[in-house]
Amino acid sequence: MLKKMLSVRIWMPVVMLLIGFSAQSEVIYTQKSLYRDIAVVEKDGLRCLVFALVKGDSVQTCQYQDEHDQRLVYSYSQMVMGGLLLNPHPQRILVIGLGGASIPNVLTQLYPDAEMDIVELDPGVVKVARDYFHFQETPQTSVAVADGRVFVKRALLRKKKYDFIILDAFTGDYIPEHLMTREYLQEVQRLMTEDGVLVANTWSSSRLYAHESETYRQVFGPFFNFKIKQEQNYGNRIIIVGNGKQALPSRQVMQQRAKSLVKSLAPYNVLIDRYPALMSTKADWDRTARPLTDQYSPANLL
Incomplete structure (x- = not known):
């Protein structure tokens, strides 16, 4: 899912200001799930799923509100x-x-x-x-x-x-x-x-x-x-x-x-x-890089 990071932690007007939502934008649903805070936000004909994170909010996916518009947004x-x-x-x-x-x-x-x-x-x-x-x-x-x-x-x-x-x-x-x-x-x-x-x-x-x-x-x-x-x-x-x-x-x-x-x-x-x-199929990375394993997966460091 798309990981466009957004510098915001609070849901309502602050969310809309910091991610560029217009005055007509609307947070239509929020939920504190087992793993994260979830919001559904509508803006400019799009409906988006947003996760609230410690470092800021992340837009996971968006969909056109018109149910007949089948285009993938991202x-x-x-x-x-x-x-x-x-x-x-x-x-x-x-x-x-x-x-x-x-x-x-x-x-x-x-x-x-x-x-x-x-x-x-x-x-x-x-x-x-x-x-x-x-x-x-x-x-x-x-x-x-x-x-x-x-x-x-x-x-x-x-x-x-x-x-x-x-x-x-x-x-x-x-x-x-x-x-x-x-x-x-x-x-x-x-x-x-x-x-x-x-x-x-x-x-x-x-x-x-x-x-x-x-x-x-x-x-x-x-x-x-x-x-x-x-x-x-x-x-x-x-x-x-x-x-x-x-x-x-x-x-x-x-x-x-x-x-x-x-x-x-x-x-x-x-x-x-x-x-x-x-x-x-061209390798455009350092081929000497250590592969990630169950014993070596330092994602928090890298």
Whole structure:
């Protein structure tokens, strides 16, 4: 989820002043959940989910208030759909991190027959997604209120397999450190089918960049490092990997797949035909960086 940090701790008028909300903006819901303070704020035709943090507030996701406007607001959620260039027809989907449900909502519309498991730690977030962000379970969709790592371990015991996995869990500050380690990624890898795809939402400006990148490389081998240079992107990058057993598709193959996806993704403002040129396997980090492990994951220091 988007991590645009906002220097504010108090909900009502101060929130609206410090994040640039107009006088017509409105905080329509607040809740102190088990893990954080949650607010839903409306501004300029957008409805946004906000987490209050010690260092300031974090906008997690926004959605257009017009329920007929299907466009994804932020580039990171659009970029996640780049994973479809590796598997254009997923049938078993796992999403770790619900937030405002923008990505699960789109995937449900695109693939109504696909089975989808969604994992969210905070029951308060699940309630907000249902009540304020048009999230509805279908017979093909299930939501587990659980820690993402615990869910993966239990899924392995049940011999579950997924062909499209999205890692999008954020505390508001960053990804929980136990969901970044080599051991965790190896567990997730075991959930992937032969043609499985893993898409991870991370940050290009994080001091963890090299450590994260080297961790993914050691588990999966080469991966697509997907970044878009634009103001709205706020430093997000998307890591896209296969299961590590098969070569990544060529740019030509992805361009062909993109052509078949353009029409279906257009309503969501996903310019999929532009993505193959932006997805690179070049290592642009320090390859000597120490990978993150269960014994070495100093996210608080880095």
